[in-house]
Amino acid sequence: MAKKIKEPEECKSILKPVRDALDILNGKWKLPIIIALSFGEKRYGEIAREVHGITDRMLSRELRDLEINGLVKRKVLDTHPVKITYELTPQSDSLDEVIEALRKWGMILRKNMVSKKK
């Protein structure tokens, strides 16, 4: 009752930031890449090996996207030959909670699948 009056505003106040977040994290690969980088800076090839199934094209596009949105920093070290690393910015450090919540939910999913199917 009191809920019905309050609801529309409450619903919007959740929807808006969530949609902002989803706009940046969209697609199949962004969070997996961020997770891989959450263990420390990595080189292109290292990320490619950890995020199974991603193609070079997608990886380079997603890294560029993430860089544009300020989630990832690309660093060129002037060793010889040059070495390039990617690392997270504070912006994506703050994704920890999102990732942890998704991990937990994914595990619940799997448990339910197993108990239903097999």
Next chain:
Amino acid sequence: MAKKIKEPEECKSILKPVRDALDILNGKWKLPIIIALSFGEKRYGEIAREVHGITDRMLSRELRDLEINGLVKRKVLDTHPVKITYELTPQSDSLDEVIEALRKWGMILRKNMVSKKK
């Protein structure tokens, strides 16, 4: 050091469930629909009005998808004329943490944008 040895397994153990979760929550609309339903069961038209910008085609497809994956229950009430409602299942109730984490992150995003841009 100790981290480096542990990392590959640790990384995989996070990546797998997160990717399971993302496979089900993919796209622009699933979480917004779930958020709308988190305030209680709703009819098709009500959802359409709350999730701004979604087209009928997408809404009916996403609802079917969510139903198939056990996140939403479609109920047909035999009033006259029939009334159809959608409600969350316990499976998607457990998404609360994910949504809350995304909401918080989305708000941080917006704050940073404002302080950088305007």
Next chain:
DNA sequence: TATAGTAGTATACAAAAGTATAGCGCTATA
């Protein structure tokens, strides 16, 4: 000298996601 790793880009294509618009049969209301 041949091979493999480095960090990607180029090209072409297929599949999925999303948009726009129209329409259906039904019922309740003006």
Next chain:
DNA sequence: TATAGCGCTATACTTTTGTATACTACTATA
């Protein structure tokens, strides 16, 4: 009788996402 709401589906289209394969120029190793 006309209109609006109900819960969708149909058709056609565009955009985004993703795959597959080949290629570059460089360096280090076998």
